[in-house]
Amino acid sequence: MKDTYISDSIVYVGVDDTTIDLFESQYVVPEGVSYNSYIIFDEKIAVMDTVDPRGTEEWLANVKKALDGKSPDYLVVQHLEPDHAGSIKALTGLYPDMKLVGNAKTFPMIHQFFEIDLPDEKMVVVKEGDTLSLGTHTLQFFMAPMVHWPEVMVTYEQSSKILFSADGFGTFGALSSDEEWLCEARRYYINIVGKYGAQVQALLKKASTLDIQMICPLHGPILKEDLGFYIGKYLTWSSYEPEEDGVVIACASIHGNTAKAAKQFAEILNQKGAKNVVFFDLARDDMAAAIENAYRYDKLVLAAASYDGGVFPCMEDFLNHLRSKNFQKRKVAYIQNGSWAPSAGKVMQSLISQMKNITEIEPMVTVRSTVKPETIAQMEALADALLA
Ligand code: FEO
Numbered sequence: 001m002k003d004t005y006i007s008d009s010i011v012y013v014g015v016d017d018t019t020i021d022l023f024e025s026q027y028v029v030p031e032g033v034s035y036n037s038y039i040i041f042d043e044k045i046a047v048m049d050t051v052d053p054r055g056t057e058e059w060l061a062n063v064k065k066a067l068d069g070k071s072p073d074y075l076v077v078q079h080l081e082p083d084h085a086g087s088i089k090a091l092t093g094l095y096p097d098m099k100l101v102g103n104a105k106t107f108p109m110i111h112q113f114f115e116i117d118l119p120d121e122k123m124v125v126v127k128e129g130d131t132l133s134l135g136t137h138t139l140q141f142f143m144a145p146m147v148h149w150p151e152v153m154v155t156y157e158q159s160s161k162i163l164f165s166a167d168g169f170g171t172f173g174a175l176s177s178d179e180e181w182l183c184e185a186r187r188y189y190i191n192i193v194g195k196y197g198a199q200v201q202a203l204l205k206k207a208s209t210l211d212i213q214m215i216c217p218l219h220g221p222i223l224k225e226d227l228g229f230y231i232g233k234y235l236t237w238s239s240y241e242p243e244e245d246g247v248v249i250a251c252a253s254i255h256g257n258t259a260k261a262a263k264q265f266a267e268i269l270n271q272k273g274a275k276n277v278v279f280f281d282l283a284r285d286d287m288a289a290a291i292e293n294a295y296r297y298d299k300l301v302l303a304a305a306s307y308d309g310g311v312f313p314c315m316e317d318f319l320n321h322l323r324s325k326n327f328q329k330r331k332v333a334y335i336q337n338g339s340w341a342p343s344a345g346k347v348m349q350s351l352i353s354q355m356k357n358i359t360e361i362e363p364m365v366t367v368r369s370t371v372k373p374e375t376i377a378q379m380e381a382l383a384d385a386l387l388a
Pocket of ligand 1: 079081083084148149167218219
C-alpha cells in the first residue's frame with residue numbers, strides 16, 4: 001500500500017478499484033486505479049472531491065470513520081467527471097447542510113449530472129485566485145480548464161503548501177499495487193490529457209508561482225519528494241517534446257508477413273546501433289501503450305498492410321488516436337505491404353499530414369507480400385536515413 005499520510009489534519013479517504021475492466025471504458029488497468037479523496041480538518045471541515053460510483057459505499061465508510069461523528073462544512077468539487085463526482089449526491093444526502101464549492105462552470109454541470117436541490121446559499125462559487133479560510137488552513141483556487149474538462153480547478157492549501165491537482169499528476173494503478181509512477185503516469189497523461197498540452201502548460205505556469213511541498217492528485221500516489229522530477233515530466237509531455245532517443249515500430253499485420261518485415265527492420269536498426277527499439281502489434285497490444293511510447297521516443301515507424309484500398313484498420317485507429325492527442329515533433333517512416341496494389345502508405349501519409357511538425361523520413365519501404373533482397377536494400381537505406 002502506498003503511503004497515504006498527508007498531515008495530522010489532512011486525511012486520505014479515497015478508494016482503490018481493482019476490479020474495473022476498462023477505465024473510462026477504453027483503458028486496461030491491470031493494476032487497477034484509485035479514486036482519491038481527502039478531508040481537511042479545521043474549524044471548518046472540507047471534503048476534497050468524491051469518488052466513482054463503483055466506490056461510493058467504501059468511500060462513505062472511510063469518510064464517516066474519518067469524520068467520527070462530525071459533519072463536513074464544504075465539499076470542494078474540483079472536477080465533475082464521474083470518476084470523481086459520482087458520489088456527490090450520496091454525500092449531500094447524508095450532510096444536507098454542507099455547502100458545495102465550485103466555479104461558474106461547475107454548478108450547471110452538477111445539474112446536468114444530478115437531480116440535486118442546491119439553493120444559492122449552498123453554492124460557494126469561486127474564481128481564479130479566490131481563497132476560502134477553514135481556520136488555520138486556507139484554500140486557494142486556480143482554474144485549470146481542459147485539464148481535463150472545462151470546469152476543472154485545482155486547489156492550493158496555503159498553510160501546508162499542498163497542491164490538490166485534480167487529474168494532473170495522476171496515474172493508473174491502485175494504491176495497493178507496487179506500480180511505479182512513470183510509465184503508467186505517462187500512459188495516463190498522454191491518453192487522457194494529451195490533447196491539451198497548451199492548457200497544461202498554462203497550469204504549470206501558475207503552479208510555478210507557488211511553493212509546493214506536496215501534490216495530492218485524484219488518482220495514484222501522493223507525491224511528497226522530488227517534485228521537480230514530476231513537474232519536469234509534465235513540462236516535457238505538455239510541450240510534445242520526445243523524452244528519449246528511440247524507435248517505436250507500430251505494426252498492423254494481417255497474416256504475419258508485415259510483422260515479419262517490421263521485425264526484420266527492427267533487427268537492422270539494432271545492428272546499426274539504434275537505441276530503444278520497441279515493437280507494437282497494433283492488432284493485439286494495448287493501443288494506449290503504443291500511443292504512450294510514440295510520445296516517449298523521437299522516432300516512429302509505421303508498418304502496415306494494405307486493406308480494401310486503404311490501410312489495415314488498427315493502423316488507421318492508431319493514427320486517428322495520435323492525431324486526436326495532438327501528436328507532433330517526431331520523425332516518421334513508413335513500411336507498407338501490398339500484394340497487388342499497395343495503398344497503405346498513401347493513407348498513412350495522408351493521416352500523418354494532418355499532424356504538426358512531423359519530419360517524414362524516406363524512402364518508404366514497399367513489401368510485395370514477403371520480404372525479398374530488394375526489400376532489405378530499401379530497409380537498409382531507410383534505417384540509415386532514420387538514424388542519421
Ligand atoms: Fe479522473 Fe478527468 O477524471
